[in-house]
Amino acid sequence: MAAKQRLVVIGNGMAGARFVEELVARNGQEHFDIVVFGDEPYGNYNRILLSSVLAGSHETKDIFLNSLEWYQETGVTLHAGVCVEAIDRSRNLVFAAGGIQEHYDRLVFATGSRPFVPPIEGLTTTGGFLHGIFVFRTLDDAFQIIKHAANARKAVVLGGGLLGLEAARGLLNRGLEVHVVELMLHPMAVQLDPPAGEVLRTTLEGMGIRFHLGKSIKAATGDGKIDGIQLSDGGAESCDMLIISAGIRPNVDVAKQAGLAVERAIVVGDDLACVNDPSIHAVGECAQHRGQTYGLVAPGSEQAKVLADRLSGANPHAIYAGSNTSTTLKVMGVDLVVLGQKEPTAETDQVLTYAEPRRGKYKKVILREGRLAGAILLGDCSTAPRLLRAFHKQETVPENPAELLFPARPNKPANIAWDEPSPTASQWPLPEGEASLKEVIAVIRPERWIKTKLKVESLGITDFTHHRVVGRGRQRGLRFLARRGAATGTGFRYLPKRMVSWIVPESQVESLVQTIMETNRTGQIGDGKIFVMPLDGVMQIRTDESGVEAFQTPEKELITL
Ligand SMILES: Cc1cc2nc3c(=O)[nH]c(=O)nc-3n(C[C@H](O)[C@H](O)[C@H](O)COP(=O)(O)OP(=O)(O)OC[C@H]3O[C@@H](n4cnc5c(N)ncnc54)[C@H](O)[C@@H]3O)c2cc1C
Numbered sequence: 001m002a003a004k005q006r007l008v009v010i011g012n013g014m015a016g017a018r019f020v021e022e023l024v025a026r027n028g029q030e031h032f033d034i035v036v037f038g039d040e041p042y043g044n045y046n047r048i049l050l051s052s053v054l055a056g057s058h059e060t061k062d063i064f065l066n067s068l069e070w071y072q073e074t075g076v077t078l079h080a081g082v083c084v085e086a087i088d089r090s091r092n093l094v095f096a097a098g099g100i101q102e103h104y105d106r107l108v109f110a111t112g113s114r115p116f117v118p119p120i121e122g123l124t125t126t127g128g129f130l131h132g133i134f135v136f137r138t139l140d141d142a143f144q145i146i147k148h149a150a151n152a153r154k155a156v157v158l159g160g161g162l163l164g165l166e167a168a169r170g171l172l173n174r175g176l177e178v179h180v181v182e183l184m185l186h187p188m189a190v191q192l193d194p195p196a197g198e199v200l201r202t203t204l205e206g207m208g209i210r211f212h213l214g215k216s217i218k219a220a221t222g223d224g225k226i227d228g229i230q231l232s233d234g235g236a237e238s239c240d241m242l243i244i245s246a247g248i249r250p251n252v253d254v255a256k257q258a259g260l261a262v263e264r265a266i267v268v269g270d271d272l273a274c275v276n277d278p279s280i281h282a283v284g285e286c287a288q289h290r291g292q293t294y295g296l297v298a299p300g301s302e303q304a305k306v307l308a309d310r311l312s313g314a315n316p317h318a319i320y321a322g323s324n325t326s327t328t329l330k331v332m333g334v335d336l337v338v339l340g341q342k343e344p345t346a347e348t349d350q351v352l353t354y355a356e357p358r359r360g361k362y363k364k365v366i367l368r369e370g371r372l373a374g375a376i377l378l379g380d381c382s383t384a385p386r387l388l389r390a391f392h393k394q395e396t397v398p399e400n401p402a403e404l405l406f407p408a409r410p411n412k413p414a415n416i417a418w419d420e421p422s423p424t425a426s427q428w429p430l431p432e433g434e435a436s437l438k439e440v441i442a443v444i445r446p447e448r449w450i451k452t453k454l455k456v457e458s459l460g461i462t463d464f465t466h467h468r469v470v471g472r473g474r475q476r477g478l479r480f481l482a483r484r485g486a487a488t489g490t491g492f493r494y495l496p497k498r499m500v501s502w503i504v505p506e507s508q509v510e511s512l513v514q515t516i517m518e519t520n521r522t523g524q525i526g527d528g529k530i531f532v533m534p535l536d537g538v539m540q541i542r543t544d545e546s547g548v549e550a551f552q553t554p555e556k557e558l559i560t561l
Pocket residue numbers: 010011012013014015016037038039040047048049050051082083084085110111112113136137138163251254283284285286294295296297298300328330
């Protein structure tokens with residue numbers, strides 16, 4: 001057997017760690033001794049859940065993917081908290097902080113990006129930012145923001161993109177007054193067209209976020225500690241903290257120093273090797289492939305798999321041909337899914353839109369040559385799973401493309417009037433052998449929703465409808481908001497809750513209720529309640545014929561747990 005080679009990975013973030021996992025899964029250790037450098041002092045964590053940590057819906061321990069022990073157990077050498085400073089390609093050597101030096105046969109860059117900080121007067125003082133100014137990229141950033149927010153009253157977020165909005169929501173959850181400053185005329189301008197952006201703005205304003213659109217921050221003020229910002233239009237806002245979320249820039253300094261081909265990021269081919277050095281590769285946000293860089297997890301994961309296939313020998317000819325991207329807003333309490341392009345680009349593109357701005361709904365699909373080229377679902381994502389599948393698998397769209405915007409309905413028989421059944425109900429054929437359907441309704445704390453949803457999905461129950469509701473709050477953890485509201489009159493006497501409804505066959509009721517109770521740890525959810533309701537008058541839909549029957553339950557019952 002040939003001697004093992006030494007594989008060095010720079011960056012232990014989402015793409016780098018995923019690559020190592022994929023390589024290990026393909027028995028890559030038979031070919032390589034694997035060494036990883038990560039300048040964060042931890043194992044590997046799910047960066048996209050930092051927004052949920054900030055919003056208070058996840059604890060730090062919930063977001064770790066691979067602990068330091070995992071690296072020991074799998075025989076991967078991890079230099080945690082060690083920054084790579086230089087590479088000598090003529091001697092195949094990596095130089096890192098603290099005098100650490102490693103030889104490589106293969107080298108993988110997975111250095112990700114850093115936040116872009118635009119030039120703003122008064123932002124820095126000797127030794128860094130004014131106290132109270134933060135970027136939001138790492139777990140340490142999240143810790144510092146949370147710590148500072150505990151004693152702050154008013155925050156400004158620079159940037160109304162996905163990250164900026166998630167940061168804004170996190171701070172709103174922590175009881176702060178939050179202002180978002182955005183250069184474009186609507187939030188999430190990269191992903192949304194103007195009408196969708198307008199609907200999103202209205203929805204977010206309804207939640208309490210205050211927007212300053214079409215403006216930038218000219219200066220930060222304060223003596224050692226931020227106390228306000230000046231806007232480009234001459235306006236000003238006082239604040240106790242500023243989060244800068246104005247975009248990202250790939251980390252390419254070391255690659256440049258090593259003489260690799262770098263444009264916006266490290267230039268790689270379909271083999272994910274650097275175009276001027278076949279022994280060096282790049283994956284994730286620091287890679288530029290076919291002129292494109294990505295700022296999302298999924299492309300990095302796809303690249304990680306291809307590179308692991310190639311280097312492990314599982315598929316030495318695997319190639320990466322680019323990614324179709326989709327985005328969801330995670331922590332806003334707003335349903336939003338965006339796929340592909342937001343505007344048509346060819347004359348023959350077909351565009352379907354549906355807008356109900358007063359109810360916060362906007363839907364749009366762009367079809368090109370019978371396939372989905374882009375979509376925006378805002379305020380109602382009931383067709384998202386179908387759209388995502390059609391988009392990622394590039395399936396041909398249905399004959400009636402309206403089905404992409406609305407759940408499919410069977411033909412209406414002449415003698416039955418449609419009474420606008422809920423989208424969930426309209427998707428539910430009664431499974432064979434089931435006597436009845438039940439509606440299970442749970443009123444739960446917003447920060448428990450994602451966990452509840454995932455647990456319920458693991459039972460195979462994926463359809464639900466949900467509404468934001470308010471309840472009088474004595475909830476643990478949110479009590480400080482109630483106190484703050486009582487003291488300042490900002491209206492927190494009523495606390496946000498989520499009312500979720502699942503329609504399930506009777507046989508699934510018990511496991512569903514059990515799961516909801518376990519995930520919400522009854523006793524801690526204060527006045528949360530679970531109801532099991534009969535479904536009088538709900539339409540039973542048969543998908544194999546055009547008939548629609550009224551479904552009547554034999555008895556009425558209401559169980560309160
Ligand atoms: C708060 C937040 C929410 C997000 N939400 C989403 C989302 O909902 N969906 C989505 O798809 N994407 C989301 N993203 C983006 C997503 O996290 C990134 O696309 C993804 O992490 C990129 O993976 P990466 O490995 O390229 O970079 P990273 O995950 O940033 O990893 C790079 C690692 O390399 C380390 N490093 C850099 N230089 C060196 C060096 N010289 N030596 C040693 N180590 C080095 C860095 O410290 C870092 O740990 C979010 C990002 C943030 C910050």
